[in-house]
Amino acid sequence: MLDHCARHPGPGIKAIIIYPMNALATDQAKRFARTIHQLDGLKGRVQVGLFVGGLEDNPATGMGPENVITDKDVLRDEPPDILLTNYY
Numbered sequence: 001m002l003d004h005c006a007r008h009p010g011p012g013i014k015a016i017i018i019y020p021m022n023a024l025a026t027d028q029a030k031r032f033a034r035t036i037h038q039l040d041g042l043k044g045r046v047q048v049g050l051f052v053g054g055l056e057d058n059p060a061t062g063m064g065p066e067n068v069i070t071d072k073d074v075l076r077d078e079p080p081d082i083l084l085t086n087y088y
Contacts, residue, residue: 006041014082029084
């Protein structure tokens with residue numbers, strides 16, 4: 001999935017991953033962030049967002065070594081390549 005996103009740049013969501021719980025989605029978001037940050041072929045090329053219920057004190061507007069995009073306005077305006085979410 002990461003390779004596909006890196007090979008097909010451009011706007012729009014290419015994959016949606018749905019988790020049954022916020023905790024699982026949040027854990028996987030950190031794993032995606034770490035993996036992307038560590039690989040030069042992905043870093044800066046693949047964007048992942050986490051869109052789950054609830055409000056965050058400091059939503060992330062960009063990718064980091066330990067975080068994906070969590071700012072809901074940014075996710076709506078600039079959809080990431082991969083969107084992690086849950087069903088409410």
